[in-house]
Amino acid sequence: MITGDIRNKVDKIWEVFWTGGITNPLAVIEQFTYLLFIKGLDEVEMANEEEKALIGNKFDPIFPDDAQDLRWHKFKEKDPNTMYQIMAEGVFPFIKKLHGNKNSAYAQYMADAMFLIPTPQMLTKIVEGIDKIPMRDRDTKGDLYEYLLSKVATSGTNGQFRTPRHIIEMIVKLMKPTASDVIVDPAAGSAGFLVEAGEYLRQNHNNLFYEKRLNEHFNNTMFYGYDMDRTMLRIGAMNMMLHGVDNPNIDYRDSLSEQNQDHEKYTLVLANPPFKGSLDYDAVSPDLLRVTKTKKTELLFLALFLRMLSKGGRCAVIVPDGVLFGSSKAHKDIRKEIIENHHLKAIISMPSGVFKPYAGVSTGIMIFTKTGTGGTDNVWFYDMKADGFSLDDKRNPIEANDISDIIQRFGHLADEEGRARTEQSFFVPVDEIRENGYDLSINKYKEIEYDEIEYDAPEVILERLRKLEEEILVGISSIEKQLKG
Incomplete structure (x- = not known):
């Protein structure tokens, strides 16, 4: 700081x-x-x-x-x-x-x-x-750049380029990048995910900087980011270098087009791709349309991640809630693909205020592993209710914050077995998800526990009302007497 x-x-x-x-x-x-x-x-x-x-x-x-x-x-x-x-x-x-x-x-x-x-x-x-x-000092350079980026976000424009840093940090801690990972963000913007992954590695993998092979990998072949805005590419690249990555692979690319030929190249995807975008079919790589025939960018990016990941590669992606429960064939197809042919591990539901003041859309985090052979058994759901900031446009710091709890629980999923559906996190078996048309909305599975409230008997309430009425009439009489003098 x-x-x-x-x-x-x-x-x-x-x-x-x-x-x-x-x-x-x-x-x-x-x-x-x-x-x-x-x-x-x-x-x-x-x-x-x-x-x-x-x-x-x-x-x-x-x-x-x-x-x-x-x-x-x-x-x-x-x-x-x-x-x-x-x-x-x-x-x-x-x-x-x-x-x-x-x-x-x-x-x-x-x-x-x-x-x-x-x-x-x-x-x-x-x-x-x-x-x-x-x-x-490298840390001072990095923190200085983060402060500059925060000024861009708070200036009232270009906020769409910025995923809140504490959400990025949470996702990186959930995914725990390793010294051998090859990490990509196909919608990189200011490269926040890549920067945070680099910082996590610095703090948790000191051998990166003492072994020549690992150090060269960190500086030259670990980080990849793509975007279609040249200004953001320059900002993202400089962000990476000011955070101590000598040669980040930050390039201009339409990730969803045929221009992107990456197949099974990366071991970790960290991303918050564009929401609510719509493309012509001609502008989309045909192999993505074979997975889910749609013009919606949020669905096409999920198909892209599956293609770009190597077997065993992991993905954490922020998606609008519609991706989790949308009823169109395209929505169901991509969810079915991830659940049946790969390993869907977790769905973290975030409150709608996380991206305010720039967007009020409700979002979630999908975490899955590419296997090609299935593997989804029980999906872990977490209902995030607070992220340490008010959920209005002001986003002032508050005490309520579920982030550390999310990280702790996700890191010890064996302890989550047996949690009731009324709790903040719980498992849902894949068979139940299949029966519900691959719906991944937490509200589909969460049970709400209602507290029983005992009310007074009707005759007691009526007697109370009668006494109140008498008191009101006495008061009115008193006011009338004062007015008459």
């Missing part, structure tokens, strides 16, 4: 952007992070130079001799007009040329970067502000 001091510095820089005319929050975060990367390049170079001076390590310099004036610590000392000229005519073109340098993890995401800061005075204020933010 970034400190109040750093947060205040970020807020002041953000204010400079807005008062200077850059009011689109995505444009602000892009320009902000471009400058963070420019500063980061110089810090990497300085760290390498210090290491060389101490122990003689050789390294390939990022800045050749004729580009030393493009380094952050050099140009920040210049007057505003000179700094602006260096940035516009030197630094940005230089970074775009780095695209050909395979060792530059920054390059491919900066290739089409545009310098939008309009005046030298504005640039000077922003550079001075960023220069005061300590950036060498």
